[in-house]
Structure formats: C-alpha cells, structure tokens
Amino acid sequence: MADSATNLQERLQQALGEGLRTAEPLRLHTTFRIGGPADFFYVARRPERLVAALRAGHELALPVFLLGGGSNLLVSDDGFRGLVVRNACEQVEFDGTVAHVGCGADFLGFIERCRDRSLAGLEFAAGIPGTIGGALYGNAGCYGRDIGSHVIDCTHATPDGATIETRPAAWYEFGYRDSRLKRDPRVLLSCRLQLAPGDRDAIQREMEEKLEIRRVKHPAWRTEPTAGSYFKNLPPDWQMPGAKHSPGTRRVAAGQLLEECGCRGLRVGDAVVFARHANIVVNAGQASAADVLALAEEMKSRVRERFGVALEEEVMFLGARPVLPTSR
Ligand SMILES: Cc1cc2nc3c(=O)[nH]c(=O)nc-3n(C[C@H](O)[C@H](O)[C@H](O)COP(=O)(O)OP(=O)(O)OC[C@H]3O[C@@H](n4cnc5c(N)ncnc54)[C@H](O)[C@@H]3O)c2cc1C
Structure with a gap:
C-alpha cells in the first residue's frame, strides 16, 4: 500500500478502532451478491460510533456511503473508493x-x-x-x-x-x-x-399471508440473489394502451410493461430476468454489475420502443459506472 494510503488507514483506525476493515468485498453485504471491494468498511453498532465514522470520513476527505441491509443496491464491480459504514444500530x-x-x-x-x-x-x-x-x-x-x-x-x-x-x-x-x-x-x-x-x-395472519404471496411471486433472495423490483411503477396518470382501468386510479406496474415486451427470462451473462416476475433481475451465479446494467438497458429500451415511456430505476447504483456498449 502506498504511504498516503497507509497513513489514511492509520488515521481511520485511530478514529474507529480495530473494527475497521480494508478491501471488504461488497458482494458480501448486498442481497444481489454483486459488488467489488470497499477501500474501507466499518460496522457501526451504536449511533455515536456511526457519527464518529461520518466525522472521520469528513476530516479525511473520504467519500462515505451509508449501508443498510444492501437490499436495494447494485454495487459496481470496481467497488467503492472510500469508507462504507454499515448501520447496525438496532435498538x-x-x-x-x-x-x-x-x-x-x-x-x-x-x-x-x-x-x-x-x-x-x-x-x-x-x-x-x-x-x-x-x-x-x-x-x-x-x-x-x-x-x-x-x-x-x-x-x-x-x-x-x-x-x-x-x-x-x-x-x-x-x-x-x-x-x-x-x-x-x-x-x-x-x-x-x-x-x-x-x-x-x-397481525400474525396478515404477516403470514404477505410472506406467502412473496414466497410464490418473488425470488427467495437468500438463495436467489436479487434487489427486488428493478424499475419503479409508472404514475397513475399514465395509461397503457388498451388497459381496462382509467388513468388516475392506480400506479401501472412496470412489470406489466416488461411482461408485454417479452422480458421474462432475458439474460446477459448470469444476470437473468426472473421467470415469475418481469421486473425482477436475479443473479443466477456469477453476474457482474456490468451484466445487470446491460440487461436493464435492454429491458428499458424494449419498453421505450414499444410504449414510448422511460422506466426509472428503483435499485440504487453505487460506485463508478462501467461503459456499456451503446444502447439502441
Ligand atoms: C426480494 C426483495 C423484495 C423487495 N420488496 C420490496 C417491496 O415490496 N417494497 C419496497 O419498497 N422495496 C422492496 N425491496 C427493496 C428493498 O428491500 C427496500 O428498498 C429496502 O427498504 C432497502 O433497505 P436497505 O436497508 O436494504 O437499504 P440499502 O439497500 O442498504 O440502501 C438503500 C439506500 O438507502 C440509503 N440508506 C440506508 N440506510 C440509511 C440511513 N440510515 N440513513 C440514510 N440513508 C440510508 C443507502 O445509503 C442507499 O442509498 C425488495 C428487495 C428485495 C431483495
């Protein structure tokens, strides 16, 4: 490690103690199981430690990213140049x-x-x-x-x-x-x-009912890595050509449009559109962030061409974006 990097690590360690990790693979902390290393990684178990991490990052001019459960995140294959602080303040x-x-x-x-x-x-x-x-x-x-x-x-x-x-x-x-x-x-x-x-x-009955609906419709994210719905639903005033409901009554599911465009089962590398839900991308093995982005681009362009509407990502992206082959 270069001198300045060693110095940075020492100063962060002084502020945060032995819990500081380096080159931590972020794929271990996202439900997509995708993502390169964070230069520095710290789990904050008490609010004052979390605030101390924010202050240390600021004083050292390090970009800081606050991580929760990593369930709405796609992390770059290059990881994150800075300090990732995982919030584990659970009281x-x-x-x-x-x-x-x-x-x-x-x-x-x-x-x-x-x-x-x-x-x-x-x-x-x-x-x-x-x-x-x-x-x-x-x-x-x-x-x-x-x-x-x-x-x-x-x-x-x-x-x-x-x-x-x-x-x-x-x-x-x-x-x-x-x-x-x-x-x-x-x-x-x-x-x-x-x-x-x-x-x-x-309350228990409603929880069981909701969990069962998810078990049937969604991937089991612990074994089928995913970040849930990839795109946001469309505003209520958007009407799908030929739809039965009137505009203004409810949001139009992005999955419905993606379904119409034949997106289920589409694949780029190991990034696959889930077989039972066209708005969910799963990591079927060793998918990279670049695979997921290329697949999402294809999904978006199909919807744009067919319905003239630009889907907006619900999943957040962290890190440097790779250059993808030009989309259609
Ligand atoms: C199988 C599956 C099903 C899902 N179903 C749904 C669903 O039905 N509805 C839905 O809305 N979402 C759903 N999601 C998406 C996701 O679970 C939610 O968005 C979730 O609330 C994200 O929480 P997280 O702690 O994992 O956030 P992360 O993914 O860790 O972070 C997401 C963003 O929140 C920010 N953040 C996290 N914690 C804090 C904090 N303390 N202060 C400030 N910023 C913070 C992060 O910096 C990041 O920008 C689903 C995901 C999966 C994998």
Missing part, C-alpha cells in the same frame, strides 16, 4: 403505541416485535428485506401503503457528522419510493413510528 423501544427505532434495525424483525406487543400498522410490509433506515430513505412499501405514513419524526446526522437534528415526518417529503434524503442527504439514526393497538393473531 428498539416502545412507549405505548409509539416505537422508537434505531435505523439499523431489521424491518421484518421490527414488525415481529410489534406483533409480539399486539401493535398493528406495518404488517403489510412483512417480507421487505433491509433496515428501517433503508426503508425510510426510499419510503419502502407495497399494496399502496408505505412506511413514511407511520413516521412521527426522525433523528438524523448531517453527512459530515457535525450536526444531529430531529425533524417531523413532513420534513422528509415522503412520496412514492421517494424521500427528501435522495436530494438532500442526511444519515438517519433513529425514528419514532406510530402504531395502533391490534390483535396479535390477526
């Missing part, structure tokens, strides 16, 4: 129907804890992988519902770790798979979520 406390949740808490694990206290509200989301922080960042949801509508407030740090603030839900501008954090970055440390008194058995 959860309840005060009546309000949950105070560390943003590194696992989403499903949190829903199970709510069920055990007969607190209803988020069971519709059972089976969405990842952390509460990742869910808030993209306002994760399904069946027309989302986590953002349960937020009372969140506590976040500025990316340099210098300031910690608590802001009400409205500040985060939660929208469809969207929040203000995509435009105005902050690192979420914790949040307060509003739940409602419920019946434990009814």
Whole structure:
C-alpha cells in the first residue's frame, strides 16, 4: 500500500478502532451478491460510533456511503473508493403505541416485535428485506401503503457528522419510493413510528399471508440473489394502451410493461430476468454489475420502443459506472 494510503488507514483506525476493515468485498453485504471491494468498511453498532465514522470520513476527505441491509443496491464491480459504514444500530423501544427505532434495525424483525406487543400498522410490509433506515430513505412499501405514513419524526446526522437534528415526518417529503434524503442527504439514526393497538393473531395472519404471496411471486433472495423490483411503477396518470382501468386510479406496474415486451427470462451473462416476475433481475451465479446494467438497458429500451415511456430505476447504483456498449 502506498504511504498516503497507509497513513489514511492509520488515521481511520485511530478514529474507529480495530473494527475497521480494508478491501471488504461488497458482494458480501448486498442481497444481489454483486459488488467489488470497499477501500474501507466499518460496522457501526451504536449511533455515536456511526457519527464518529461520518466525522472521520469528513476530516479525511473520504467519500462515505451509508449501508443498510444492501437490499436495494447494485454495487459496481470496481467497488467503492472510500469508507462504507454499515448501520447496525438496532435498538428498539416502545412507549405505548409509539416505537422508537434505531435505523439499523431489521424491518421484518421490527414488525415481529410489534406483533409480539399486539401493535398493528406495518404488517403489510412483512417480507421487505433491509433496515428501517433503508426503508425510510426510499419510503419502502407495497399494496399502496408505505412506511413514511407511520413516521412521527426522525433523528438524523448531517453527512459530515457535525450536526444531529430531529425533524417531523413532513420534513422528509415522503412520496412514492421517494424521500427528501435522495436530494438532500442526511444519515438517519433513529425514528419514532406510530402504531395502533391490534390483535396479535390477526397481525400474525396478515404477516403470514404477505410472506406467502412473496414466497410464490418473488425470488427467495437468500438463495436467489436479487434487489427486488428493478424499475419503479409508472404514475397513475399514465395509461397503457388498451388497459381496462382509467388513468388516475392506480400506479401501472412496470412489470406489466416488461411482461408485454417479452422480458421474462432475458439474460446477459448470469444476470437473468426472473421467470415469475418481469421486473425482477436475479443473479443466477456469477453476474457482474456490468451484466445487470446491460440487461436493464435492454429491458428499458424494449419498453421505450414499444410504449414510448422511460422506466426509472428503483435499485440504487453505487460506485463508478462501467461503459456499456451503446444502447439502441
Ligand atoms: C426480494 C426483495 C423484495 C423487495 N420488496 C420490496 C417491496 O415490496 N417494497 C419496497 O419498497 N422495496 C422492496 N425491496 C427493496 C428493498 O428491500 C427496500 O428498498 C429496502 O427498504 C432497502 O433497505 P436497505 O436497508 O436494504 O437499504 P440499502 O439497500 O442498504 O440502501 C438503500 C439506500 O438507502 C440509503 N440508506 C440506508 N440506510 C440509511 C440511513 N440510515 N440513513 C440514510 N440513508 C440510508 C443507502 O445509503 C442507499 O442509498 C425488495 C428487495 C428485495 C431483495
């Protein structure tokens, strides 16, 4: 390692201690099982350690990326030149129907804890992988519902770790798979979520029902690596030619368009469009990020040609983009 890099590592180690890893393969930390090495990698188990990592990165002028469960991410084959901080701050406390949740808490694990206290509200989301922080960042949801509508407030740090603030839900501008954090970055440390008194058995039944739907429709991400839906659904005012519903009533599934374009089963290298869902890409072995991007480009161009609409990625990309052969 060159002197300056050694020096950087020593200074980071001074700030973060022995838990600092170098050249950590990011494929080990994403549900896609794709991604090259991060120069530096640190797991923060307490909010003050997370903030210390942000401050150290800022002081050393290192790009910092905040990782949750890695379930909505495609990481470059070249990895990430900087410090990846994985949020493992998982503390959860309840005060009546309000949950105070560390943003590194696992989403499903949190829903199970709510069920055990007969607190209803988020069971519709059972089976969405990842952390509460990742869910808030993209306002994760399904069946027309989302986590953002349960937020009372969140506590976040500025990316340099210098300031910690608590802001009400409205500040985060939660929208469809969207929040203000995509435009105005902050690192979420914790949040307060509003739940409602419920019946434990009814909550359990709904969770089982939702998990079963996912088991049938989606890949089992632990054995069939994927990042879930690749593209966002289309706005309600977009009408598919010949569709039965009227514009303005509900979002049009991107999967429906991709299906019409014959995308199921398309393949580039080991990146494959899932056999049971045309908006899901799976890593069927040794897929590279470049394979996934080339496949996604083909899916997009088919939809553009057939329907004249540009699909927008839901999966986030981290790192340097490879140069792909020119798309059609
Ligand atoms: C099989 C499968 C099914 C899925 N189904 C759904 C679904 O039904 N609905 C849905 O919405 N999504 C779904 N997803 C996508 C994904 O699970 C969600 O988007 C999830 O909420 C991402 O959380 P994460 O912790 O894994 O985030 P990551 O993938 O780790 O990160 C995603 C983004 O969030 C940012 N982020 C993470 N934590 C924080 C934080 N504390 N503060 C600020 N920014 C942060 C990261 O920097 C990154 O930009 C699915 C994925 C899979 C694999």
